[in-house]
Amino acid sequence: MTSAPWHNDPALLDRFHPDHPDDLQVLLHDGEPRRCGRTPEGCWVTVRGVRQTLRIPIAPEGTSPPLLADAVRWVERPVYEGILLNEPQQLTTAHKGDTLLFVTSPGIPLPVRVTEAYVGERSSWSIQPCNRCGADQALDPPTIMAHTRFPDAPAGSVPVAFSAFCPCGGRCCSRSSKMPRRCPSNRRRASRGGSSGEARVKGDAGSGPPLKRGTGRRPKPRGPGNASVRIHVSGRETARY
Numbered sequence: 407m408t409s410a411p412w413h414n415d416p417a418l419l420d421r422f423h424p425d426h427p428d429d430l431q432v433l434l435h436d437g438e439p440r441r442c443g444r445t446p447e448g449c450w451v452t453v454r455g456v457r458q459t460l461r462i463p464i465a466p467e468g469t470s471p472p473l474l475a476d477a478v479r480w481v482e483r484p485v486y487e488g489i490l491l492n493e494p495q496q497l498t499t500a501h502k503g504d505t506l507l508f509v510t511s512p513g514i515p516l517p518v519r520v521t522e523a524y525v526g527e528r529s530s531w532s533i534q535p536c537n538r539c540g541a542d543q544a545l546d547p548p549t550i551m552a553h554t555r556f557p558d559a560p561a562g563s564v565p566v567a568f569s570a571f572c573p574c575g576g577r578c579c580s581r582s583s584k585m586p587r588r589c590p591s592n593r594r595r596a597s598r599g600g601s602s603g604e605a606r607v608k609g610d611a612g613s614g615p616p617l618k619r620g621t622g623r624r625p626k627p628r629g630p631g632n633a634s635v636r637i638h639v640s641g642r643e644t645a646r647y
């Protein structure tokens with residue numbers, strides 16, 4: 407292979423197009439489908455480099471917020487930068503020729519697009535991986551996810567923790583805990599939230615059918631009608647993610 411770090415990333419093994427060794431499919435999205443109303447699409451991207459390293463805190467199960475930086479385990483993952491090769495079918499925040507960022511995640515069938523806002527917040531939140539598919543990334547920054555679930559929360563207040571359902575169709579999968587600080591309004595909310603101090607809300611269980619693990623792992627031949635494709639759950643269905 408080459409010295410390019412994306413060619414040596416085990417999480418990207420076998421994902422590149424055989425005739426275009428820097429091209430792979432990325433799961434593009436406008437954010438959580440329950441918020442934006444649009445479903446993610448798999449689109450072809452030419453990798454240009456590594457923008458930065460995403461540091462992901464992993465808290466021991468059952469840890470109550472607020473988490474402390476020295477009490478969590480840290481995992482690092484590259485944030486890749488690439489050029490979108492095709493115009494998405496129905497997304498509005500990404501267009502052909504745009505530079506975009508993406509990371510890999512267990513459970514999600516393709517590397518997933520991230521925004522600078524997401525990357526900026528992700529290291530301050532611990533997300534418990536989905537107990538069904540293992541995904542440890544979300545489609546919106548945690549503060550946006552919190553606002554989606556608590557639209558009437560006072561301005562500036564953010565729950566210290568919340569739950570969500572994973573788009574894989576499984577059960578509650580994500581729980582985030584802001585760390586290491588929380589604002590006074592969050593402290594008041596937490597004090598009313600039960601023994602663990604967590605604000606909880608159920609996410610959108612109807613966000614889509616389950617995805618098959620491993621779907622779309624190999625790049626498909628590019629062609630005029632196949633340049634931008636949805637994630638396929640089966641031979642005929644289009645997955646919502």
Ligand SMILES: [Zn+2]
Pocket residue numbers: 513536537538539540541572573574575576579
């Ligand atoms: Zn999942």
